[in-house]
Amino acid sequence: MKKIIDSPKNFVNDMLRGIYLAHPDKLTYVDDDMHAMVKKDITPGKVGIATGGGSGHLPLFLGYIGNGMLDGCSVGEVFQSSSAQQMLSVTKAVDSGAGVLYIFGNYGGDKLNFELSAEMADMENSIRVTSVIGKDDVATDNPENRRGVAGIFFVYKCAGAAAAEMLDLDEVTRIAQKAADNVRTMGVALTPCTIPRVGHPSFEIGEDEMELGMGIHGEPGVRRGQLTTASEIVTEMMEPILKDMQLSEGTEVAVLVNGLGSTPLEEQYLAYGHIHDILSACGLKVFHVYVGEFATAMEMAGFSISVFKLDDELKRLLAKPAATPFFIQPQL
Amino acid sequence: MKKIIDSPKNFVNDMLRGIYLAHPDKLTYVDDDMHAMVKKDITPGKVGIATGGGSGHLPLFLGYIGNGMLDGCSVGEVFQSSSAQQMLSVTKAVDSGAGVLYIFGNYGGDKLNFELSAEMADMENSIRVTSVIGKDDVATDNPENRRGVAGIFFVYKCAGAAAAEMLDLDEVTRIAQKAADNVRTMGVALTPCTIPRVGHPSFEIGEDEMELGMGIHGEPGVRRGQLTTASEIVTEMMEPILKDMQLSEGTEVAVLVNGLGSTPLEEQYLAYGHIHDILSACGLKVFHVYVGEFATAMEMAGFSISVFKLDDELKRLLAKPAATPFFIQPQL
Incomplete structure (x- = not known):
């Protein structure tokens, strides 16, 4: 550890x-x-x-x-x-x-x-x-x-x-x-994390494996398989989100790309490129994108995608400024 | 990879x-x-x-x-x-x-x-x-x-x-x-990182080892040794910083605790507790603390400490608001 x-x-x-x-x-x-x-x-x-x-x-x-x-x-x-x-x-x-x-x-x-x-x-x-x-x-x-x-x-x-x-x-x-x-999330984990009191990784996963749908405490996901390309991973993550949300063309959404701990910002932004393509292809409009660590699992590698469906009220409230020691947003 | x-x-x-x-x-x-x-x-x-x-x-x-x-x-x-x-x-x-x-x-x-x-x-x-x-x-x-x-x-x-x-x-x-x-930094690395084009970790380090003073590209540090407690690590990092700065009692400083990639915010804040104790013991006043990832090395584990000596001019400028897609600060 x-x-x-x-x-x-x-x-x-x-x-x-x-x-x-x-x-x-x-x-x-x-x-x-x-x-x-x-x-x-x-x-x-x-x-x-x-x-x-x-x-x-x-x-x-x-x-x-x-x-x-x-x-x-x-x-x-x-x-x-x-x-x-x-x-x-x-x-x-x-x-x-x-x-x-x-x-x-x-x-x-x-x-x-x-x-x-x-x-x-x-x-x-x-x-x-x-x-x-x-x-x-x-x-x-x-x-x-x-x-x-x-x-x-x-x-x-x-x-x-x-x-x-x-x-x-x-x-x-x-x-x-x-x-x-109005919000749906899907995650993927590449590595486990270690709880200090436990002292060893919370689960085992192969050097070439990923687990789709794993929870932020290492709860079992929906599919473990070979680590594929960012494009394929994002496509597989977006599918259940969009299926569940049934968003009509022209809907405005906010997106959160969330690093789970040790996945660099570089990779999160790279993933966002694919998310953007998929949303655009569905005729959805992206009002604002958040990329970074918002909900982690210690030093777990992986990330999650959240899509937030906006209406006028939620958009107005989301756009308001906020300031905490960990998160600052000006008026959008 | x-x-x-x-x-x-x-x-x-x-x-x-x-x-x-x-x-x-x-x-x-x-x-x-x-x-x-x-x-x-x-x-x-x-x-x-x-x-x-x-x-x-x-x-x-x-x-x-x-x-x-x-x-x-x-x-x-x-x-x-x-x-x-x-x-x-x-x-x-x-x-x-x-x-x-x-x-x-x-x-x-x-x-x-x-x-x-x-x-x-x-x-x-x-x-x-x-x-x-x-x-x-x-x-x-x-x-x-x-x-x-x-x-x-x-x-x-x-x-x-x-x-x-x-x-x-x-x-x-x-x-x-x-x-x-007016700024001095010291870092510690716990794990290497992998450049995508290279495909394997940039160096090897034992499961119980750390390297003090390693650069953000994996440049050799000043000492490799057994991973010790946060308190001991921070003490060893602060010593050369404070020795080099020769700050007189009552000086105001800003502090940056910077995660290198996969060291959780929890550990960075834990380290700040020790940094604060050392600065206080030296009679230094902390004007503002930044904790998080500001300069990373992909998914390297470890962190750095920067101490920034303030005068009236630098303090006034540091306190001004700023807003980038990656860093937002209100007027302090």
């Missing part, structure tokens, strides 16, 4: 310490627990938006706390859910009377803990909590069982912009749900 | 194609050569700033073309200089009468080609060109022989802000030279 760490056991705490030291004016934590991260300045009267999930995916999840995006995040150990108590701490801190929206991925531990936290917030603190769950990974056939992966970025962005406009909880929730319904 | 590519031979062209398709409103090229990249809108009367260098280091070099940063970049093959002709094309395109500043790293091929380009621009086109060369890597003892690595980011940022203020070529050059004189 080749990692810049001090001890596998304290990896997440040591990382969090560095993040708070690097961004003291932007991020802080509550209840004396570094895993309960909140935005330094909470806007009074604004709907709070909280997320949560395991570590190892930076900038997901905590990296999207900031102006125009999220207000708090409960931070778990690597690839593990945070606790209900940590999420409750975040919830109480980010509520300023307008209620709190949870946006998180479709994973068993997260669902269990965050539903419990929402109940406690309601019962004990009279905070109204709504939830929108990211299920964008088309590698799973049944839409209800789909994992939440990089596409949650678009849900954060649009919901965050809606909350910044001081819309109420029902409206922000409606918009977040619409964003979640 | 596990890469998302179509053909090793066309890797750079295929990547450039994706970049132009992704950012059609921001980037274009001249003289029918994708390797001669320029900003879409050149500000009339502003000093032009051009850079150049090999591919494989994204976002370095071309990623810093944008508002408040650079105007053009000549793009070479992976780890190879661009040609004098490509740099001349860029120079002519970014000059709008106020002259052009070249900022590039201290490498033989780049120096040869860009000096030739500067001469041609002067002789054939009457464009005045000045040059500032990045030599920030303290892994080499003799300051004149030092390589240019991630610290060039600070030179781009300050010179770019100065040019945006419409200062003249002498002033922008003076500021760029001062920024270059």
